[in-house]
Amino acid sequence: MNRLVLSAQLVERGALRYTPAGLPALDLSLKHESEVSENGVPRKVSLEIKALGIGEITVVLSKMALGATGQFGGFLAAMRNGRGMRFHITSVDASPAMAA
Template sequence: MPANSLILSACIAELDAMRYTPAGIPALNLKLEHESETQEAGQPRQIKVAVKAVAFGALAERLVKQPLGSVWRFSGFLGNARHGKSIVLHIQEFSQD
């Protein structure tokens, strides 16, 4: 397994309009939201997180058709946003959770 990999169960909170790279590859920006409970230092902890994400190619074309609020299992890697101020999940695969 690569050192930079992430698996996240989340719902699609926002979908931007499909865009295309200068090479003509479909690209989709979206926001994912995750909510769960876990244990930290022996105590229950509520987790709520919103994550910026991007998908390219056929994956972007499939994702843009999914309804807002639908829950999926996303896998991919983390990279810098285009402006370098935040991180973005680069989605490489998604399936029903």
């Protein structure tokens, strides 16, 4: 199963664009920082990941303020150029305080 749920901060949002199929799409960057236990030892984790929202989810994502945090759900897929991966967002849990 390819399912990712990530608590993260919205740090960058591109302009709304449309796919060749006519669906709205937003390119995003998300930042995550936490402390996890790995083999019983605490470890600080910090990462920034490229993300993409396509379709109805773009309405929610476009209303989120930069710097807002939320719980993003979706899946990982290879980027078109084959270099790296991107987090495709299919759901977001954001409180009203997170919207602009």
